Structures are given as structure tokens and as C-alpha cells.
Amino acid sequence: MTLTRRNVLAGASALAASSTLPFAARANDPLGVGFVLIGPVGDFGWSTMHDVGRRRMEEVLGDAVTTTQVEAVAPPDFDRVVNTLARAGNRLIFTTSFSYFQPTLRMAEQFPDVMFENATGTSTRDNLAIYNARFYEGRYVQGVIAAMKSQTKQIGYVASFPVPEVIHAINTVMRGAWSVDPEMRIRVVWVNAWFNPGVEADAARALVDQGCDVLCQHTDSPAPLQLADERGIHGFGQASDMTRFAPNAHLTSSINNWGDYYAARAQAMIDGTWEPADTWGGLESGMFELAPFTNMTPEQASTAENVVAGLRDGSIDPFAGPIVNQAGEQVIAEGESLTDDQIRAMNFFYEGIDVSMPG
Amino acid sequence: MRLTLERRDSTGMAGLLLSPLLAVALTLASSIVVFWALGQDPWRALNVYFLMPVSDFWGVQEVAVKATPLVLIAVGLALCFRSGNWNIGAEGQFLIGAICGGGIAVWTHGWGGPWVLPLMLVAGMVGGALYGLIPAILKTRLRVNEILVSLMLVYVADLLLDWLVRGPWRDPFGFNMPQTITFAPEATLPILFDGGRMNLGTVITLVVVAVATVVMARTLKGFEIKLVGEAPRAARFAGFDDKRLTLTVFAVSGALAGLAGVMEAAGTVRQLLPGFSPGYGFTAIIVAFLGRLNPVGCLIAGVFIAITFIGGENAQIILRLPRDMTLVFQGMLLFYILACDTLILYRPRLVPRRAPA
Numbered sequence A: 001m002t003l004t005r006r007n008v009l010a011g012a013s014a015l016a017a018s019s020t021l022p023f024a025a026r027a028n029d030p031l032g033v034g035f036v037l038i039g040p041v042g043d044f045g046w047s048t049m050h051d052v053g054r055r056r057m058e059e060v061l062g063d064a065v066t067t068t069q070v071e072a073v074a075p076p077d078f079d080r081v082v083n084t085l086a087r088a089g090n091r092l093i094f095t096t097s098f099s100y101f102q103p104t105l106r107m108a109e110q111f112p113d114v115m116f117e118n119a120t121g122t123s124t125r126d127n128l129a130i131y132n133a134r135f136y137e138g139r140y141v142q143g144v145i146a147a148m149k150s151q152t153k154q155i156g157y158v159a160s161f162p163v164p165e166v167i168h169a170i171n172t173v174m175r176g177a178w179s180v181d182p183e184m185r186i187r188v189v190w191v192n193a194w195f196n197p198g199v200e201a202d203a204a205r206a207l208v209d210q211g212c213d214v215l216c217q218h219t220d221s222p223a224p225l226q227l228a229d230e231r232g233i234h235g236f237g238q239a240s241d242m243t244r245f246a247p248n249a250h251l252t253s254s255i256n257n258w259g260d261y262y263a264a265r266a267q268a269m270i271d272g273t274w275e276p277a278d279t280w281g282g283l284e285s286g287m288f289e290l291a292p293f294t295n296m297t298p299e300q301a302s303t304a305e306n307v308v309a310g311l312r313d314g315s316i317d318p319f320a321g322p323i324v325n326q327a328g329e330q331v332i333a334e335g336e337s338l339t340d341d342q343i344r345a346m347n348f349f350y351e352g353i354d355v356s357m358p359g
Numbered sequence B: 001m002r003l004t005l006e007r008r009d010s011t012g013m014a015g016l017l018l019s020p021l022l023a024v025a026l027t028l029a030s031s032i033v034v035f036w037a038l039g040q041d042p043w044r045a046l047n048v049y050f051l052m053p054v055s056d057f058w059g060v061q062e063v064a065v066k067a068t069p070l071v072l073i074a075v076g077l078a079l080c081f082r083s084g085n086w087n088i089g090a091e092g093q094f095l096i097g098a099i100c101g102g103g104i105a106v107w108t109h110g111w112g113g114p115w116v117l118p119l120m121l122v123a124g125m126v127g128g129a130l131y132g133l134i135p136a137i138l139k140t141r142l143r144v145n146e147i148l149v150s151l152m153l154v155y156v157a158d159l160l161l162d163w164l165v166r167g168p169w170r171d172p173f174g175f176n177m178p179q180t181i182t183f184a185p186e187a188t189l190p191i192l193f194d195g196g197r198m199n200l201g202t203v204i205t206l207v208v209v210a211v212a213t214v215v216m217a218r219t220l221k222g223f224e225i226k227l228v229g230e231a232p233r234a235a236r237f238a239g240f241d242d243k244r245l246t247l248t249v250f251a252v253s254g255a256l257a258g259l260a261g262v263m264e265a266a267g268t269v270r271q272l273l274p275g276f277s278p279g280y281g282f283t284a285i286i287v288a289f290l291g292r293l294n295p296v297g298c299l300i301a302g303v304f305i306a307i308t309f310i311g312g313e314n315a316q317i318i319l320r321l322p323r324d325m326t327l328v329f330q331g332m333l334l335f336y337i338l339a340c341d342t343l344i345l346y347r348p349r350l351v352p353r354r355a356p357a
Helices: A004-014 A017-025 A046-064 A075-087 A098-110 A136-149 A164-180 A197-209 A223-230 A259-271 A298-313 A340-344 B013-037 B042-054 B057-082 B090-107 B116-142 B146-166 B200-218 B220-230 B232-237 B242-269 B280-290 B295-319 B324-345
Strands: A031-036 A065-070 A092-095 A115-119 A128-133 A154-159 A185-190 A214-217 A234-237 A250-256 A278-281 A288-290 A330-332 B002-007 B346-351
Touching: A031 A046, A031 A075, A031 A259, A046 A065, A046 A250, A046 A259, A065 A075, A065 B295, A075 A092, A075 A098, A075 B057, A075 B242, A075 B295, A092 A098, A092 A259, A098 A115, A098 A128, A128 A259, A136 A164, A136 A214, A136 A234, A136 A250, A136 A288, A136 A298, A154 A164, A154 A197, A164 A185, A164 A340, A185 A197, A197 A214, A197 A223, A214 A223, A223 A234, B013 B042, B013 B324, B042 B057, B042 B295, B057 B090, B057 B200, B057 B220, B057 B242, B057 B280, B057 B295, B090 B116, B090 B146, B090 B242, B090 B280, B116 B146, B116 B242, B200 B220, B200 B242, B200 B295, B220 B232, B220 B242, B232 B242, B242 B280, B280 B295, B280 B324, B295 B324, B324 B346
Parallel strands: A031 A065, A031 A092, A092 A115, A115 A128, A128 A278, A154 A185, A154 A214, A214 A234, A234 A250
Antiparallel strands: A250 A288, B002 B346
């Protein structure tokens, strides 16, 4: 894999490598790497895929690392868990949820000699890196496929929380759908959970009853996709390849792939080249990929492949202007493009998306 | 032949005290087998589980942080359960306490003074007490089952918290994440020792345990609570008003759960967010029974449960055992307590199968 931004940073940090020698000096001991997970390892989604990433890192680095994982850590317990991990000799700690971002800032200050990495965080410190994948690229592909598959011209979206990550995903699904058919519309149900199979299925049912015939989900369980299968419509899987849960409904899934990133970061620690990077990798980086396209004609699949290629080489930019919000105000003009910070803080829906912000 | 259980004529105090100890011993014995089956050195595993959490002062403080809400809620529940009132909704009263106190922290953010913290604690207690009174009033006025009402009110409190932190109380700079601002220093319980997390809440809890012990052992109210629970008819003949007592114990246990909630918000978490409680209100039910519905017993049981919880985290970190092991562990403990209690109150007997009529 090639992470362009990291390579640049690695080059820059080679100059500073002499100052980080204390870590290199410890090279004979295995590097202790800790993981704090927000959910149980068996959620089939977010936490499962971080666990898969951790095991991939062990595979790549072998005896050079020992890893430790703590599951389902509630906010009041976070400080103690990180404290114990640090005391047990872990030098690199991944905290894998945005819910841990504030507490991780706090702990990074308390343990200046431990390097932290927060998934989906929004700013870095001397010993705190952040990492995320550009999942929105997958959402754009989903929009394109949904517009090709839908008869009713309505996409249903099972959404978790109105955080920028979900808001820009909804906007991007529609951007992709409109590139095929400007008549496409979307309906959203907020389930207020990342993982709650019962509620997710209820939301999916309501969306199908309202006429949606392609379901997108921003929650982790296979329940919405299974419901799509049951009702004879189509849907997309989340976080891992969910083909097996819905053989007749599944179109594609975005598959999180943290392993190579984890291995590269641990290797950087061992080499003494770790830097508090801000990594946001797209399809090109391999930080996530799309499961094989299923339940579509070869023509539809090849259209989708072309879109993937366009996203990879940058000829398709999901955040290119002009962008107009629901109030009819232009956010950026033609020829410009949203910056990463603007995308990360996105708090509005595009014109033509008939969804109101909850709360 | 078949096995039946017969009630024993009398059970001594020794038996009641012995039962939880026996249960703990059996849990330890079984866990040695489980550790051994998992390929772990049992002694090392037990050491990680039970000794490591209390092996230094920082660890002891962490146990105190974890035990404080459990003990405080359990003491209130013990009073309730002793009088035969089944408050299963302490989790809801805990959350309402956190909401009432936390609401003041959010409201006064940026212009509060030293009066904020006392006001928060009082608001948490009042909120918890009023919320606890709902099932009590429905029970005394309309004879509605208090177990169901108090349990279902947990979900109401849960959803109320959820709505507040997503809507009106959401942190304006929190990237739309469902959480409030981090409380200002004047809305936070003072930490007792530098470098640890133990706060004033632990001291308050110890005071509550002492007061509850005196009330139960030395006052008329304590006698009334025990009498109504053990012999309601006799209590009525003696002129005690059991309806008023129901209201009192629900209000007291609600107030203590609410206090635990606001202290957890102001002391440990320092903001409100969904998933704020890892089920303290429910775990406290276990603590109350494990502690024989006695305030000092609740203190011991709360500390014990806190140690097993932190030990479970340590086992994940040091032994790399899965979290499920901790859950198995707690499950075994409960199973053995129920089994020991049953066998102490009842005698198993083999009786010849009756001839078919």
C-alpha cells in the first residue's frame, strides 16, 4: 500500500530521527501496542474490523510486537484502561472511536512518552496522531449503483448519529445518485446507535414501507441488509463483506482495512520515525475497499468500476463545487473544492435533499 | 425418587454470613478450573484478578472510584428491599440525578461560582427522590406493581438523557456528537489526591454508609423498616403505616441513586453523554443482595464487585483474556450466591416417588 501523506511525513521525519533514538534503542524488546475498542469484538462491524486489523499487524510484524486489546470500554472506564495499558508497557495505543477523542487528548497529555492514535479524531498533538478512511468515496459509488438499481427513485438511509461523518456520507450518496439520475430522492431514519440490530431493522422496515427500494446503512449490524433481502429489494453492507447475510440483496459493501496502516505505524515506532500524522486514506490507499459487486448486470458493474477508477485517480471529486446547501446558499463556487477540514466539520445537507437535521 | 426442597426451621446468623463467603470460595475454585482449561497459570490469573487492582495506592483509588456509585445505590436499595419494596429502577433514578445535577452544570457554565457544586448535589438527590416516588405513589394509591413501573422508568430516563444530549444540551463545539460540554471546575467534585481519580464522592458515600448503619440498627425507623418487611401484618397492628413507609424508602433510595448519578457526572465523567452509566443501577442490586441488605455489607460487596470488574480489565490487558471471561466470572458468582442462599434456607431431600393414583 502507499499512503502518500505518510510517505511525505516519513521523509520529513527522517531528518528528526536522531531525536527519537530512545525508541530505536528499545528495538530488541517487542513493541507493546494497545487497542481500546468501543464495542465488543463480535459486532460484525467497526470493532470486529479493528480486531482484524490488529491481527493483520501481528501477522506482518511477528515477534516485533505484542498487542493487547480491551473491548467495550465505557467512557467512565477509559482513563483507567489507558493508564493500565501504559503501565503495562504499551508504547503505542490506538483508541478506535470518536467518542474517545476528548479523553485521548487528556491521556496524551498525562503520558507524554506514550504515542496515541485516535480513529476519526479531529486534531493532532505531539504524541497524538489521527487516522480515518475516506469512506465517502464508497458512498459515492453506492449512490451511483443505487440510482441504476432503483425503480421507485428513492434511496433509504439507516443513519446513526448526525455527526459530520454521517452528514457528508448522505450528501455524497446523493451526489453519486444524481450523477446518474437527477430525479433520485433519499429518506433518512436516525437510529441513534452504531450497533443495535433490532432498531436498525425497524428503521429499514419503515424506509421500505415508504417506498425506498435500495437501502444504505451507516450502522454496523447486518440487520438492515437482511431486511432488504427479506423484502426483495437491494442494499449495501457496512464495514465488512456482508454478502453472506443477504445473498440476493447485497450490491457491495465497504470493507474497512486497518491492518496495513496499523503495521506501518507500529513499524514507524520501531524505526523511531513515528510522527503525529493526520492520515485520511481513500480507496487508493487501501484503508478500505469495496466488496465484489453482486446482483447487478455486467454493464452496471462496469459503470461502477469506472466510477471507482475515477475516484482512485482523482478525476471524480465528490466535493467539487458548486455546492449549494438546503437554504439555497452557495457554499463554494464552481472550480473550487471543499478542504479536508470543511468536510470533517460538515453540518449541512445539500439542496435537493429533503431531510432535516435532528435535535 | 425425586428431589425436593423443604424450608429449614431456623437459619442462624452465621449461616447468612457464611453463604456469600462460601459462594466466593466456590467461585474462586471454579475459576481456577476455568483458568487452567484456558491454559493460564491459575495463581497468576487470580493474582491479576484480585490482588493487582489493590496492589498500589493508585489502584486502590480506582477501586474506590468504581465502588462508590455501586455502594451508594446499594445502601438505598437495601433499605427498600428490607421493607419489602422492590425498587428495580435505581438505574433510572441514577440517570435522573445525573441529568438534574448535570443540567445545572450546563446551565451555569461560564458564570457559576462555588455555589454550583452544592446546588448540583442537592438537585441530583431531589431529582432521584422524585423519580423514585413515581412507582411508590402508583403502588400505594393504585396498587400498581412497583417492580414493573420502576424498571420501565429506567428506559424513560435513558431516552430523556439521550434526547437532552442530542438536542438542547449538545456541546456546540462537539462536532454534533451527542454529549454536553465538559463541566467547568466549579461544577466538578474535588479530587482527593494528586495523580488519582478518587474524589469527594467516596467520602460522602462512607458517611452515608455510617448513617444508614446507625439508622438501621439504632432507630425506630430502622425497626419499622425491618418489621414491615418481615411481618407486614404485625407491623400494621403495631400502628406502623406501611404506605407511608413505602413512600419514604423509595424516596430515600431514589435520592441516594440520584446522588450517585450526579457524583458520577461531576466527579468521574465530567460531562453527560449516552452510555454514561455502565449499568451501575442494576449491578447495585447484586451488590445489595451480596451485602445481605446491610449497609456495611453493601460496602464490602461493592468493593469486591469493583475489584472483580477492574481485575477483568487487567486480565484483558495482562493475560490477554477476552472480556467474556469477566462476564462468566460474575455469572458464576451470582449463581453460587443464589445456590448457597437456597441451600441455607431450604433443605434438599430425596423423597420416594409417589405411586400413580
